[in-house]
Amino acid sequence: MLLNFLIRNKHVIIYGISLAILLFVMRWLQLRLIIFNHAFEIYIAVIALIFTGLGIWLALKLTKPKVEIKVVEQVVERVHQVENTSEFKLNETALIESGLSKRELEVLELMATGLSNQEIALKLFVSLNTIKTHSSKVFEKLDVKRRTQAVEKAKRLSLIP
Amino acid sequence: MLLNFLIRNKHVIIYGISLAILLFVMRWLQLRLIIFNHAFEIYIAVIALIFTGLGIWLALKLTKPKVEIKVVEQVVERVHQVENTSEFKLNETALIESGLSKRELEVLELMATGLSNQEIALKLFVSLNTIKTHSSKVFEKLDVKRRTQAVEKAKRLSLIP
DNA sequence: TTTTTACTCATACTTTCGGGTGATTTTACA
DNA sequence: TGTAAAATCACCCGAAAGTATGAGTAAAAA
Numbered sequence: 001m002l003l004n005f006l007i008r009n010k011h012v013i014i015y016g017i018s019l020a021i022l023l024f025v026m027r028w029l030q031l032r033l034i035i036f037n038h039a040f041e042i043y044i045a046v047i048a049l050i051f052t053g054l055g056i057w058l059a060l061k062l063t064k065p066k067v068e069i070k071v072v073e074q075v076v077e078r079v080h081q082v083e084n085t086s087e088f089k090l091n092e093t094a095l096i097e098s099g100l101s102k103r104e105l106e107v108l109e110l111m112a113t114g115l116s117n118q119e120i121a122l123k124l125f126v127s128l129n130t131i132k133t134h135s136s137k138v139f140e141k142l143d144v145k146r147r148t149q150a151v152e153k154a155k156r157l158s159l160i161p
Numbered sequence: 162m163l164l165n166f167l168i169r170n171k172h173v174i175i176y177g178i179s180l181a182i183l184l185f186v187m188r189w190l191q192l193r194l195i196i197f198n199h200a201f202e203i204y205i206a207v208i209a210l211i212f213t214g215l216g217i218w219l220a221l222k223l224t225k226p227k228v229e230i231k232v233v234e235q236v237v238e239r240v241h242q243v244e245n246t247s248e249f250k251l252n253e254t255a256l257i258e259s260g261l262s263k264r265e266l267e268v269l270e271l272m273a274t275g276l277s278n279q280e281i282a283l284k285l286f287v288s289l290n291t292i293k294t295h296s297s298k299v300f301e302k303l304d305v306k307r308r309t310q311a312v313e314k315a316k317r318l319s320l321i322p
Numbered sequence: 323t324t325t326t327t328a329c330t331c332a333t334a335c336t337t338t339c340g341g342g343t344g345a346t347t348t349t350a351c352a
Numbered sequence: 353t354g355t356a357a358a359a360t361c362a363c364c365c366g367a368a369a370g371t372a373t374g375a376g377t378a379a380a381a382a
Binding site: 116117118132135136139145146147 | 337338339340341342
């Protein structure tokens with residue numbers, strides 16, 4: 001349907017509309033900037049910067065991290081706490097068993113670095129509420145109550161370095 | 162050296178030069194495009210597109226490639242609770258430098274196990290407020306803002322296992 | 323002996339966390 | 353193409369964490 005089409009191409013449409021609006025604004029701005037010397041160059045530079053930023057934003061937003069987790073075989077369990085010197089080996093088995101999703105693991109990792117939920121949200125380009133949801137699920141899946149416990153347990157299970 | 166500097170900032174330099182050239186070309190193009198109606202809009206659109214592309218390229222170029230996790234087969238030996246031969250060596254120097262007192266270090270250690278302030282207070286037979294005071298001092302001395310950061314930093318400094 | 327330091331505790335206040343609920347949107351897959 | 357899981361976001365509310373300030377006490381250092 002048309003509606004479906006519109007929804008599916010939301011990003012593109014928003015992008016197009018933004019571009020149109022920007023063109024209009026720029027056109028309007030030109031009328032009063034034109035009186036200055038080099039206004040044109042400044043104008044172009046501003047546009048270039050804005051759209052470079054937009055491009056970066058687009059790339060970050062639309063790029064999907066192609067992370068795939070495949071399980072072929074599970075052999076044995078047990079964790080070993082080798083005093084790692086720079087060599088961290090993710091315990092795939094424990095990861096699967098924990099049931100953590102990609103995103104949840106990502107949040108957990110950032111959590112372990114000591115970031116607040118707000119900081120994590122900013123880093124991942126999502127809202128604070130989203131991070132709260134993720135972290136809640138992490139706690140649930142790791143069967144802990146606090147982020148400090150989650151980090152401690154995750155390290156013990158070699159889910160994070 | 163200068164050469165090194167140039168190489169290291171290759172991307173930025175190329176970007177800057179491209180921008181300059183583009184400005185120049187655009188300026189030149191303007192002279193013959195200006196005669197058409199809406200030439201300006203076309204002009205801007207072209208710039209917008211080019212720089213959007215540039216932004217995308219930049220983002221893709223500067224962003225670390227996405228990771229792909231694959232599990233094929235795990236050969237894990239059973240390590241039976243050899244569970245640390247306790248090879249933790251406290252970094253005395255770092256401890257002195259940090260200026261942490263005995264009690265503060267104690268609180269920090271319990272913190273690292275994921276205990277809440279209330280739990281720590283119960284464990285040490287002191288009031289919650291006392292623990293809050295201690296933890297505040299710990300954060301201050303470690304120059305961090307949150308307990309998760311404190312734990313992370315303390316581990317890095319080998320103040321705790 | 324005086325001073326300093328560590329430890330203790332309190333009150334008041336702000337911020338962050340975490341639980342609970344519900345909803346929409348993507349994505350993957352059968 | 354419909355369904356299930358994952359990801360996103362919102363709002364409320366209570367608990368926990370953290371800040372600021374002040375203060376009393378005991379032990380160590382001067």
